[in-house]
Amino acid sequence: MAAxxxxxxxxxxxxxxxxxxxxGSKGIxxxxxxxxxxxxxxxxxxxxxxxxxxxxxxxWAENGLVVTVSVCDVSMRTDREMLMxxxxxxxxxxxxxxxxxxxxxxxxxxxxxxxEEYSHVxxxxxxxxxxxxxxxxxxxxxxxxxxxxxVVNISSIASYVGVPxxxxxxxxxxxxxxxxxxxxxxxxxxKIRVNCVAPGxxxxxxxxxxxxxxxxxxxxxxxxARSGEPKEVASVVSFLCMPAASYITGQxxxxxxxxxxx
Numbered sequence: 337m338a339a340x341x342x343x344x345x346x347x348x349x350x351x352x353x354x355x356x357x358x359x360g361s362k363g364i365x366x367x368x369x370x371x372x373x374x375x376x377x378x379x380x381x382x383x384x385x386x387x388x389x390x391x392x393x394x395x396w397a398e399n400g401l402v403v404t405v406s407v408c409d410v411s412m413r414t415d416r417e418m419l420m421x422x423x424x425x426x427x428x429x430x431x432x433x434x435x436x437x438x439x440x441x442x443x444x445x446x447x448x449x450x451x452e453e454y455s456h457v458x459x460x461x462x463x464x465x466x467x468x469x470x471x472x473x474x475x476x477x478x479x480x481x482x483x484x485x486x487v488v489n490i491s492s493i494a495s496y497v498g499v500p501x502x503x504x505x506x507x508x509x510x511x512x513x514x515x516x517x518x519x520x521x522x523x524x525x526x527k528i529r530v531n532c533v534a535p536g537x538x539x540x541x542x543x544x545x546x547x548x549x550x551x552x553x554x555x556x557x558x559x560x561a562r563s564g565e566p567k568e569v570a571s572v573v574s575f576l577c578m579p580a581a582s583y584i585t586g587q588x589x590x591x592x593x594x595x596x597x598x
Contacts, residue, residue: 347580350471351376358409362542367566373401382408410464436465461508483582484527516587529585536592560593
């Protein structure tokens with residue numbers, strides 16, 4: 337009740353919060369970092385490319401955003417453990433927000449997918465989300481935000497519809513949805529909320545892997561007839577992390593311009 341009964345200013349802020357966002361150097365992750373930091377959170381983010389990370393950190397600092405960075409390949413268990421050791425030190429053993437954003441898109445016919453490719457996509461998209469949630473759990477128990485800790489998983493509408501050539505991605509994101517529901521039920525007693533957002537077609541560098549004709553076809557299937565922008569996903573993520581969303585858990589919110597209802 338405390339989170340719901342606070343003032344408007346207290347409910348719609350992340351001032352003083354601590355957040356970890358994986359894959360924050362570009363695309364949706366980059367927008368999430370800026371959105372959370374813009375609402376007052378101290379953010380730590382990671383990516384595989386050290387040079388890109390440092391350039392992002394420099395620009396964020398110039399804009400007055402409090403963001404720290406470290407290199408991490410989330411597909412590697414040892415990297416994930418080192419990342420959480422860093423986060424624990426940076427935030428003095430507490431964490432308010434975990435955003436599992438980093439992921440991999442593999443375009444390949446199902447019959448041609450190799451065992452190694454299956455393992456890598458699952459490790460990057462699904463296993464990393466579960467493991468980082470596990471590692472974050474004791475830190476989230478110490479969350480200082482009204483309403484408790486918050487985990488947000490970045491899924492995809494590919495978890496609801498079949499997409500030719502994206503079978504491994506679809507499987508991994510479908511698993512993420514169920515991970516979200518299961519953790520939400522199990523961790524509710526610990527005042528940790530777990531939700532996921534499922535973007536549709538969003539304008540990011542990842543679309544460079546997709547043929548322009550395929551993109552246009554996908555856009556034409558949505559009632560709003562356009563692709564989304566990273567900040568349109570980031571705004572929903574930031575809301576789910578706020579005290580204003582303290583009674584929302586176990587939900588998967590589709591940000592797709594109506595694509596999956598048309």
